[in-house]
């Protein structure tokens with residue numbers, strides 16, 4: 305790698321004595337010439353295998369690891385990175401005087417951002433950072449996770465219950481009153497509805513369901529995914545899921561802004577009532593809470609009773625489905641269903657990689673297994689090393705007992 | 714009750730040939746069942762066909778150069794379809810607003826978003842604004858409301874959840890694919906159905922600053938592991954918890970384990986009692 309290639313003809317030509325009709329070479333003078341050459345540009349570098357190894361050493365791992373590809377950015381070893389990290393971690397990004405605002409309207413059910421909301425805020429960060437702007441979040445209930453998601457300013461929208469008409473009217477007032485260059489919404493059920501209401505109110509074009517976004521260009525699919533439309537980012541945009549990366553840098557300040565919102569007359573919706581999904585009928589890919597049985601579960605009557613008592617959707621590992629103890633539709637994993645659930649409760653599942661891929665998107669995992677070293681135990685947020693056959697009846701007792709205790713008073 | 718249903722010039726999702734959009738056919742069924750219910754008549758399927766003292770009428774509207782495959786909608790239970798004749802590049806909004814504004818409809822149903830055009834789903838909203846109607850998205854079931862002049866509807870939400878709304882009529886409602894499947898196609902019904910052609914309002918669309926090209930599928934963003942990291946690290950990113958460092962209980966009594974699990978489930982909010 306560091307060795308120069310020799311060119312013997314050039315070396316010989318360098319020693320040729322000029323002015324003679326026949327070619328003559330003076331090798332005595334040559335030695336002086338080559339030594340001069342080596343001192344100026346070393347013809348052949350010496351390898352330092354220890355130095356190379358030191359460079360390839362991956363820092364921060366308990367076991368000695370070498371990465372000869374050098375694809376991971378190298379940090380100089382020693383005390384330097386720790387100090388640098390301590391310096392960067394708590395720093396807050398402050399945009400005191402933004403050139404313009406990029407508004408984001410996350411769904412944030414119950415005040416907590418969804419992954420899609422974070423992606424939309426990430427996209428807004430991209431548009432804001434391109435010209436020194438700030439991200440303004442317009443939320444019904446301001447939560448604490450806005451700063452880490454990359455929000456500079458927060459404005460609360462006082463909307464009571466489900467009233468998208470009023471929310472759109474408030475957003476319209478904000479869009480008119482503040483210097484907002486772009487407004488981004490998620491293309492989710494509620495976000496898409498709100499964006500279209502806003503577009504109808506303002507009479508502006510809506511760029512619906514954007515699939516890629518940069519500060520210069522934005523694209524979406526049209527005509528049944530036959531055509532891709534592309535333009536510079538307009539004012540109203542909705543962003544499809546998984547189209548943009550969430551903000552990964554330092555937190556922003558998320559300070560509240562003051563804005564006089566108009567008061568509104570009640571709309572046409574007289575009442576709204578949320579009806580949670582029936583977990584028995586909802587598909588595994590849509591389920592919110594999945595309780596799953598593996599090879600460690602033998603008592604399937606208790607398992608079914610537990611699923612019903614927890615009001616969850618039943619799942620299973622492949623071993624159980626192959627044995628015919630649960631239907632194939634219940635299989636969780638790479639060759640079954642990839643879950644989108646909030647919580648996964650695994651009973652007697654070892655946690656093979658093919659199974660864990662199906663649970664990759666679950667936020668919370670609870671595992672019961674007799675083996676302390678099972679991969680599922682490592683993956684779980686709450687791991688219990690116990691016999692599933694004993695834990696299941698205890699859970700059912702606790703649930704029915706709790707239900708009875710609640711019913712009595 | 715007078716119900717209007719909007720039909721768009723759709724394309725089949727797989728073959729790309731002109732075809733009615735499935736949610737709009739589902740809207741026909743919702744409308745017929747609503748009228749059948751209002752008539753207190755179990756055989757709701759006859760309701761749409763009655764003319765004189767009918768408890769309700771359903772009219773389909775389509776603005777475009779040609780009704781074409783939308784005649785199929787007549788076979789799926791629609792009794793009358795009005796085609797408002799405009800150019801292929803014209804904006805359908807003024808034609809529809811004029812036609813719907815002339816007759817007073819109690820309920821206007823529309824699909825969620827077109828399939829084969831701009832596909833932005835903006836037209837029902839712009840139309841509701843032009844007609845001064847409230848709009849509700851993603852209905853999957855309709856029923857008469859508790860008071861006359863109201864409608865009770867179920868709105869489909871992600872993950873199989875629903876929202877039950879009571880709404881004052883008149884209103885514009887878009888239908889969600891989770892609504893019941895369309896009525897089966899009947900050739901005789903298609904022959905019997907009326908297709909009426911009227912002149913629409915020509916409204917050429919302003920040329921936008923949108924550049925169009927053939928669609929190219931983009932890779933979806935996956936969990937951000939170090940993009941060039943080793944295979945082990947990528948597998949770990951796909952399988953390991955985002956929030957590691959959980960609690961571990963070794964050999965607790967079954968009762969303790971059950972209590973811990975239930976407390977944890979309640980804390981993360983999946984257990985509601």
Ligand SMILES: Cc1cc2nc3c(=O)[nH]c(=O)nc-3n(C[C@H](O)[C@H](O)[C@H](O)COP(=O)(O)OP(=O)(O)OC[C@H]3O[C@@H](n4cnc5c(N)ncnc54)[C@H](O)[C@@H]3O)c2cc1C
Nearest residue numbers: 598599600621622637638639640652654656658674675692
């Ligand atoms: C191409 C391919 C695709 C695959 N796709 C999938 C897939 O999509 N989904 C899937 O699940 N698998 C899949 N597999 C299979 C996967 O590799 C594993 O074999 C399977 O997941 C193991 O299931 P298990 O954990 O239930 O069983 P086991 O591996 O037998 O594990 C049982 C676990 O239960 C524990 N246990 C035993 N007794 C008890 C008890 N009394 N109480 C509590 N715990 C107990 C044990 O400690 C052990 O950890 C696939 C395999 C291949 C080759």
